[in-house]
């Protein structure tokens with residue numbers, strides 16, 4: 001039976017444990033220009049471990065792909081050194097690091113997209129927010145992508161993947177979750193197109209296929225992962241039949257032989273737990289459709305992570321919030337040490353405080369008996 005600390009081959013890499021850093025946008029790039037900051041390199045370096053995998057926060061592939069002021073992006077040369085420093089910081093401790101590539105689609109605002117309307121598969125009003133210099137503000141009205149524009153967006157994904165490659169990363173993860181552009185194409189609540197990219201699920205996965213193929217053209221399939229969030233509610237997304245839709249998505253991705261499928265459980269909405277008492281359900285129904293490694297994410301602690309790996313429904317577990325405040329999370333889980341509570345107030349922007357200043361475990365450092373949340 002597999003355990004959290006049984007080695008696992010994930011695509012091209014053999015990991016020595018299965019505790020993965022989940023991607024977390026922390027809005028700590030240097031402005032203007034979304035320059036990756038030294039404190040970001042500290043953050044990822046601190047969380048690196050021999051044979052462990054980290055997935056770096058959502059990285060926008062272009063200006064029109066941006067959603068949040070301060071969030072990461074990679075589309076100009078001035079960002080290269082910062083990203084290299086992050087990859088080097090992880091490698092210095094023997095870890096592996098994938099970059100999550102994102103296009104925000106309709107979850108944006110003209111101030112973030114360079115003055116142009118955000119794009120989406122279809123015009124379906126979105127009640128959510130984007131983050132600009134004025135704070136969280138209602139998203140701008142979006143427009144539907146013309147079919148002739150789609151290859152250009154796919155090409156932006158390819159170019160960003162090449163940049164990640166050249167900066168020394170170990171792979172890329174396509175952000176197909178949380179109601180951003182790829183997810184907007186997959187789910188029928190946001191995809192009302194009547195052309196080759198809309199209608200039946202075979203058409204709604206066309207954009208996913210094309211972006212995955214673009215990433216594979218740079219990296220090879222064994223260095224590409226994909227993240228999905230079946231029945232997730234972040235980003236006002238919905239589908240009339242999530243189980244059928246995402247089972248199909250998993251089968252399609254299985255056909256490419258990608259490194260892993262990364263699944264957010266629907267008990268989580270973005271950065272928060274919606275349904276504390278819900279067990280993991282998505283990985284269970286997706287497992288028969290995907291033969292490669294599955295990373296489960298969303299609401300796990302050490303015990304429930306062990307349980308899902310032992311059950312075989314998932315092979316690895318990604319941790320977000322607990323990893324934010326426990327840089328040595330794999331070590332703490334291995335030795336069943338107490339966890340430091342995370343600090344929600346520092347999630348979305350700020351400086352080093354409650355970001356890159358959490359210490360590794362020490363019996364003399366004050367830690368909470370129970371894990372929990374500090375607002």
Ligand SMILES: Cc1cc2nc3c(=O)[nH]c(=O)nc-3n(C[C@H](O)[C@H](O)[C@H](O)COP(=O)(O)O)c2cc1C
Nearest residue numbers: 022023024025057058270271298299319320321347
């Ligand atoms: C501050 C914050 C930022 C996040 N940013 C991203 C992101 O950039 N990309 C992504 O796929 N998920 C993002 N998430 C979701 C996490 O990856 C993860 O799915 C979520 O925190 C649930 O896992 P947990 O219960 O272990 O925290 C974010 C979560 C938090 C708390």
